[in-house]
Amino acid sequence: MPLLSDLKVVEWSTWIAGPGCAAVMADWGADVIKVESAAGDATRTFWPDTAECPGNPIFSCENRGKKGVVLDVGKAEGRAALIAILRDADVFITNVRPGALKRARLDYEALKDELPRLIYANVTGYGLTGEDADTPAFDLTGFWNRSGVAAAINPPDREPIGSRPGFGDHVTALATLSGVLAAVHERARTGRGRQVETALMRVGCYALGWDLSIRLRNGEAMTAQPRASRPGAIAGYFRTKDQRWICVSQRSPADFGQMMRAIGRAELIDQPRCAAPIVDMAVVHEIRGILDAVFEALTLEEACALMRTTDIIFAPLASLDDVVGDPQAHAAGCFVETPDGWGGHFLAPAAPARFPGTATGPAGPAPKLGQHTRQVLIAAGYAPAAVDALIASGVAAGL
Structure with a gap:
């Protein structure tokens, strides 16, 4: 039996965060009813949904498996x-x-x-209280910029x-889902919604x-730094011979020794100037320069093979084409077959x-649009x- 098959969810929302929360619940078996105006959710307009071009990928990603009411x-x-x-x-999402x-x-x-x-789940830009509670927001503004995420991620020496x-x-859809499921759990105990x-x-x-x-406790505002200013001699992005990138992440001082042995520079491991943590930026630049030369002589495939000889955390900077073709992405369940509404199927991101x-x-x-209006209203007693x-x-x- 589907996980949430005993839940009826009504969603009155547009764009992504609200619909996305309800879409995951639909994937997990909830009976989800999407209420729209006669104009329809704005994401319906991004791609045609016709027999010649079936299955709007954007609208489908956020609304598959739902009943539609206008x-x-x-x-x-x-x-x-x-x-x-x-x-x-059981649940209302708006x-x-x-x-x-x-x-x-x-x-x-x-x-x-x-x-x-x-x-009753409110998905908002800036909350339900305060002077900006009714200010319109997209994730680009509320999540990315006003929360501080963009300033922390973008190095200060370039246009954001x-x-x-x-x-x-x-x-935000997942945050909403976690809150809704917590409230469902509470209602099982109290009998009341919230x-x-x-x-x-x-x-x-x-x-x-x-x-x-760190900012709240110590008053220090951390941000991404230009490459030349960053500590961590073996960590960061390195360009390969085929103009790709590999990302290396350091989790312990032992990673330095692993890396030096992997690239044939074990003599650096016991040098006092390379003792962890390396605080001399001249030494950081020296080590990083050695690694730049190593990776610049390798293709991305060869660089990944080199890193797999270690236990250092790394990953290629994958393009969307890489991800779609990655056997591990398929094994990890990143994609799911989705009906297109015209008798066919296509791959889409999974919950x-x-x-x-x-x-x-x-x-x-x-x-x-309005496909299930009659069915849903009759079920509601009309x-x-x-x-x-x-x-x-x-x-x-309705249709």
């Missing part, structure tokens, strides 16, 4: 329909901004007494680079926890955890004629 919750009848769908739901939720009387305070068992789309959103809230900014601060911990012995994965394709009337009035839409 409601105009700004109208009284649409709000009432959403409440009807929520009456037997990233609608706090002010809009309050105006629609769909915020937690408006629903908690009517739906006391409901777990932004995050890739959805990067912080997916971290509010769960995540913020892109707060999740970014948690992701930057080491640097932020980030799996459960050996239990099948998880997409229960179906991402829904067409007569077929009443559903027809809602669709005719524009309050709902």
Whole structure:
């Protein structure tokens, strides 16, 4: 039996963080209903979803396996329909901004007494309180920039680079999922639901926890440094003969000896100037220069083979093409076959955890806009004629 098959989840959100949380729950067996406006989630527009080009990869990644409902919750009848769908739901996930939720009387305070068992999850940019609680945010702004992540990652000697789309959103989706499942566990004991809230900014601060911990405790703001300024003689990125990169990470002083033996420079191990930790930057530059020359004479494949003779932590700087073709990525379960809604399948990123012995994965394709409106409203107690009337009035839409 699927892990979350006893949970009904209603998601009223767009873009990535809210939908992504609900998508993982759908992969794990929850009955997930996605509520959209007649315009649809903005991610529907990124790629066509037609018989000639089936399966929008962006929308599918965040919405596979869900049922799709279209409601105009700004109208009284649409709000009432959403409440009807929520009456037997376990979880409600929304990233609608706090002010809009309050105006629609769909915020937690408006629903908690009517739906006391409901777990209500707010996915926000900057939280539910404070002067910027209603400020719009993407992960690029709330997670990447305002949390301090970008300033810590980008060396100060160059123009900052932004995050890739959805990067912080997916971290926030997992944070939301953990909070929701904690609330589900609590409800099993208390019988009552609760509010769960995540913020892109707060999740970014948690992701930057080491640097932020040092700043909070010691007042020191750590940031990435230009290569010439970084300590750690054997750590960092090294370019190979075929213009690729390999990343080496040092975990203990013993790694220096391993590396020197691997490259045939064991005579350096016992020299006092190379004793750990190497604090003389001239020595750091000397050792790094030796390693630069070694790796520049090797292809990436040869460099990886050299590193595998040691127990030093390393990895190639893999392109997306490398990852898709990497047998270990497939063995680790990084990809999953996803229905495209047109009778075919395609590979997509898998949910980030799996459960050996239990099948998880997409229960179906991402829904067409309004595909399940009739089915869901009838299950919520509406007569077929009443559903027809809602669709005719524009309050709902369905295929």
